[in-house]
Amino acid sequence: MGSSGLFALSMNHTEPHSCGLANPQFLILIADMSVNQDWSCDDILQFNQFDGLPFSSRYYTLLKERKALPVWGAKCEFMDYITNNQLVIISGTAKTGQSTQVPQWCAEFCLSVQYRHGMVVCTQIHRQSTVHLALRVADEMDVNIGHEVGYAIPFQNCCSADTVLRYCTDDMLLCEMMSDPLLEQYGVVLIDQAQERTVSTDLLLGLLKDVLLARTELRLVILTAPQSFDKLLRHFGNVPLIQLEAEQPSEIVYGTRRGGVKDYLYASLQLVMEIHQSHEHGDIVVFLATEQVYNPRIRASSIVIQPISKSQAECRRQLIGPTGKCFRLYMENMPLPADNTPHILESDITSTVLFLKRMEIAGLGHCDFIDRPDPEGLMQALEELDYLAALDNDGNLSEIGIIMSEFPLEPQMAKTLLASCEFDCVSEVLTIAAMLTAPSCFLVPTVEFKQLAFKCHQNFHHTEGDHFTLINVYNAYKQSQHSLHCSTERWCDEHFLSLSALQMADVVRTELTDILKRLELPLSSPAFGSKTNILNIKMALLAGFFMQVARDIDGTGNYSILTHKHVAQIHPLSVYGTESPKPNLPEWVLYHKHTLSENNCIRTVTQISAHEFIQMTPQYFFYNLPSSESKDILQHVIKHGSAAPGKGKSKAQTLNNSASEEQSYERCVIQ
Structure with missing residues (x-):
């Protein structure tokens, strides 16, 4: 018998295994059929369930590393819990692998036979970690970033219609809830780093309690540190808890100065140099003190150095691993608070209250906070929104309040932007809003170049004030992009300006412009420099500030x-x-x-x-x-x-x- 080609494709949905997951397998058999041909295991290729392509050799290399992580042993227990419960809490220290592995397991869960619909979203509190985790997980899952695995951070969205696992900052998920209050596109929501207690994370945890009641098929997974799960259990009731075993903690070296360190930055730099000169090769991570406690009575942030909490100090220590050393600048017997203060108790919550008022329209106005905001701060926020005409006589959002809530800006700046439509200075106020939303563009170098930097910055100064100076800087930056003699990067270096900050401002300005167009609000042509335009800009600024x-x-x-x-x-x-x-x-x-x-x-x-x-x-x-x-x-x-x-x-x-x-x-x- 002559030889002939054979191509066989089969898709086999296996029965649920011990982990509670039905895992579809795609098998392709390719062979050259001949007399006395025997099949071998080498003829069977495993295919990725997320994109249908064969796994690469790197996938198996990374899989070996993943299986060595402390969290891997809890996979079967987790899959059983998430199959039979709406909410699961996982408590683990840094380096257990929970931020990379658990979201992948949730993606497998959503693709299983019983749950074929809905994406997975995993929140982070920092933009940089959001991007890094998405890149790492895409690598481990053997898929392309921006396709099956994506990320969304303020003013940057790297997702597509193929995305099944999405990393995003916690504030981005809140923004999504304004248009999709029940998060219906998601099958699983993961809240990572819950122990950090950011305002956005606390809001999500409070609102999701009601969302779970409305959507019984939705799953919520909370990832937190060991020191914080007790409070979460009290808040959510009797829910499954998985506690991951931590590695042996690192050695601690305490400071010796009584009364602490006055100049913590100088002391940190001095210690870094000592470690660099006296120890073996390795990485050094420095955690600096948090400075700002918002005071609602005077509408100002106070620069106050606060001691680290015991729970936060332990989380930082776990990042080092068992082979490193943790240097603490304070003495061992120094009294420390047990937990870090929730951000919602020391932040300006005007934007938070505006968001909650917006959610009332969608029927989710009630937020069951783990720690309720300070009553004085809450009253001040309501008072400010009332002054800005964002509330009606009944305390609900007015029409202008609804429009203000559409912008990713503080309420005062959102009101200013709306007022610019009335005063025909939209182009200039868009620039001001974007420049104040992005990080500061002004670089302050070392003493050697400090005076030169100030002299360069003074070239942009406007006699009417700093808001107008920001317009000058942005306009000059845009002009530099068309220069034939100097690149924009070099222009920024020569003027001691941050290229990344100006690029961010450009992105923010574009998004704000798109929102204005979507809301069909009038735009104006640039008219910067005329007396009328300057006066109109001031009037628009006063409308909000x-x-x-x-x-x-x-x-x-x-x-x-x-x-x-x-x-x-x-x-x-x-x-x-x-x-x-x-x-x-x-x-x-x-x-x-x-x-x-x-x-x-x-x-x-x-x-x-x-x-x-x-x-x-x-x-x-x-x-x-x-x-x-x-x-x-x-x-x-x-x-x-x-x-x-x-x-x-x-x-x-x-x-x-x-x-x-x-x-x-x-x-x-x-x-």
């Missing part, structure tokens, strides 16, 4: 903040800062941020006039301001159209007044 206004009380740069009468100085790197040559200090300013520290600073400052402030301020906000000399001046302006007698005007204010005299001083609040 009228609660962040201060006045120079003595002509020397001591600014009293209207809402609580604290005194602050302008940041040294501002257009009006001490580093600028002979700054002309304005009397009235609008600022973006106020930070309490040894030198209280207001950042990103633009000069305004009393008349402009009065025009854009809701009447009931103005009358709720505490009594002060500044309030008396404003009341006199309302009655008489000018500053009170005896109160000097700065040159900047005089110029502003002349520009605004042509307009009515009646209030012009954007509703």
Whole structure:
């Protein structure tokens, strides 16, 4: 008999095995049929269930490494739990492999016979870890990143219609819930690093309790550290718990200085150099102190060095592994808090409340918080949203509040962007919003080049203030992209500007523009530089940031903040800062941020006039301001159209007044 080719394809859905999963196998048999031909195992190829292609040799190499991870021994137990329960908690330390392996098992679960529909989403708290984990898992699953495995971080989406496993930051999943409150496209939701207690993670854990009741087929998996599972069990009740055995912890070397270290950054750098010079080769990881506790009473962040918690210190220690050393700058007997404070108790929650008000429309307004927000912070957030006209008389979202919630911006900036549509300065405000959302573009180098950097930055300074300076920087960056003489990267280096920050601002600006188009809001052509445009930009900024206004009380740069009468100085790197040559200090300013520290600073400052402030301020906000000399001046302006007698005007204010005299001083609040 002559030889002939044989091609056989079979798909075999096996019965559920001990792990509770029916795992489909794709087999292709290829042979040259001849007399007395025997089949061998080499003729059988295993195919990837996620893309239908043969596994590569690297897949088997990585599989061997995966099976050596501490979490691997819990796979069968986990698959049984997730098959029969809606919620599973896994408690493990760093380096157990839970962040890479458990999501893959969930993807297998969603592809099994019983559960063929729905993706898997796994949240992370940091953008960088989101991307790195997605890349690693795609490699382990032997698929292409952006296809079967993808990731989504703010302003960057690397997913497709083929994606079955999606890593994303916790705030990105919250954004998805605005349009898909029940997360119906997902079969399994994983919340990783739950012990870090970020605001977004706590919101997700609170909202998902109701989502599970509405979707009985949905599965929720929570990954946390050993020190935190007790609180989760109390919150969610009697649910399955898998505790992973940790490796032998690393050696600890404690500090010897009583009273702790004052300059922790200098002490850390000094220790790094000592380790580098006296120890063998290896990597060094340094965890720096967290500085900022938001204070709702004064609407400012305080720079306060807080001690690390015992649970957080142990999590950091586990990252090192059994062969490394953990150096702690504090003494062994130093009293530490047991757990780190949930972020929701020390953050500005205005954006959080706006989001929850939006979720009420979808029927998910109730959020069962693990730790409820501070009542004072909650009331302040509601008050701010009311001032911004985001709430109606019944306390529900108004039409403008619904539109504000569509933008990935703080509520004040979202209101400013909407007001720019009324004042015909959308292009410029889009740039301001994007530049303030992205990291700071200004690089501050070492002492040797510090003065040169300041001189370069001063070339972009705008006399009207820092918001306008940001427009100058962005416009110059866009022009550099068309230069034939110098690359954009080199241009940024020469001007001590961060290329990555400007690229991020460009991406943010594009996304904000797309949202405006989707909402069919009017766009305007660039008109930066004209007096009318400058005034319109200030009016739009005041529409959102009228609660962040201060006045120079003595002509020397001591600014009293209207809402609580604290005194602050302008940041040294501002257009009006001490580093600028002979700054002309304005009397009235609008600022973006106020930070309490040894030198209280207001950042990103633009000069305004009393008349402009009065025009854009809701009447009931103005009358709720505490009594002060500044309030008396404003009341006199309302009655008489000018500053009170005896109160000097700065040159900047005089110029502003002349520009605004042509307009009515009646209030012009954007509703």
